[in-house]
Amino acid sequence: MRRMRVWLLALLWPLTLAAQTQPDAALLRQVLDQLASHPQVRAQFVQQRDNPALARAQESRGQLLFVLGHGMLWQTREPFQESLAIGSGHVARIDAQGQLQVVRGGAQGINQVAQMLQSLLAGDSAQALRQFDIQASGETARWTLRFTPTQARTAKVLTSITLQGGSYLDEIDVRMASGEQTRIHFSDSRAAGALSDLERHALGLP
């Protein structure tokens, strides 16, 4: 949820900068401010993935911890147990002993998304606008942001990313050109409160 908010913030900031050409720049700015007011967020997630090659959709559940500037902890509980620490430019799996093992390759897509997120959180608003055309709609209590790739090569792989939310980010919808669709719904979003030692270690917090 937190991460969603960060995403929104990052995406919205470029939009606010482009206020001259974005009629909904004011909405974006408000959403951005709203999201920025929650630096650490916990939420439950349900992820559904449809792929034309699969007979039925895949569904996984778990919880998410997002810490602004440090990344997120993606903890899947069903149908398997796995904890991934997704930081800036790297993804690490946390084993049963709490040790971090860097994941290579398979998490390339996740990595790219995380990098973009981190750059946006760092205030690099120009990057989102370099990569996406952003459309905002709704109001601060219920908004929708749709990101469409402006780079032709990216558009051949990724069709769109849509974010929806209110005070927190509620849903992410990622559509790939291959026909794959990933929907992530967040619930029970709240301020993260105190972090455990494992969470601090995984996210590189002191």
Place this chain on the structure above:
Amino acid sequence: MTSAATDSRAPLLRALSFGLVATAIALLGAWLLFGRGALPIQTDLLAMLPTTERHPLAEQAVQRLAHANGDRMVLVLVGDDDTQTKRAARQLGANLQRSGAFTQVLAQLPPFDLAQLAAPYLAHRFMLLSHADRAALTRPDYDPAQALARQLNQPLLGGIGTELQDDPFGWLQRWLAQQPWSGSPLLPEDDLLTAHRDGRTQVLISAELRGSSYDDGVQRPALAALAQAEQTLHKDYPQLQLLRTGAVFYAAPARADAEHDTHLVGITSTLGIAVLL
């Protein structure tokens, strides 16, 4: 009387003859050193090594690979303004191409499909395993159902680069990601290979030389063309920074040093011989 006169002129004639011969040798030496243009100095250390491959084709392939990387200039243009840096990179690429000193200058990327990058490896994917996957598959507790579930339920995005039906376990994806080119921060952006770091835009430009980086006749026009293009660049975009690397930048000073040493040794030897004589 005549015999005495002849005897008295003999040392003079010998001295004159010696002087003429010594002058001719000195002139010959000077011509050999300075009068034949560039010295045929080999500064490519790899070219001096004996062949290492048993098969001539393999040797040829190794040499072609070495030259494919070595016979090019690699330039990176760095700037704070993304649009301006990209515009300058296109202009620099066009100027270098127009100079005629390069066979090809790659700034603006030609059209290509990212999805096709994995195509040559698809047919061989069952042999291409990352170290981690190879080790995991040999473990007695390896659970393929769990491995498949993890791959299908990756957070945020599914696999990129390969279709799910071709690579359901993500093995080829991970092998591809293990390759050196996958570690590059450069990504196609506005048809340029671009990276962003510390809020600055970096654009790669690659210029292929018309021959060996170690060839004096290739080095001079290439370096002159770059100097000219750089002058124009700094005039139009004084705030941009141009980084460079490539064997040609090291081979040219190495050649100059070698020539200097050769001349020094030649002159010293000639003078030493003259003094001894």
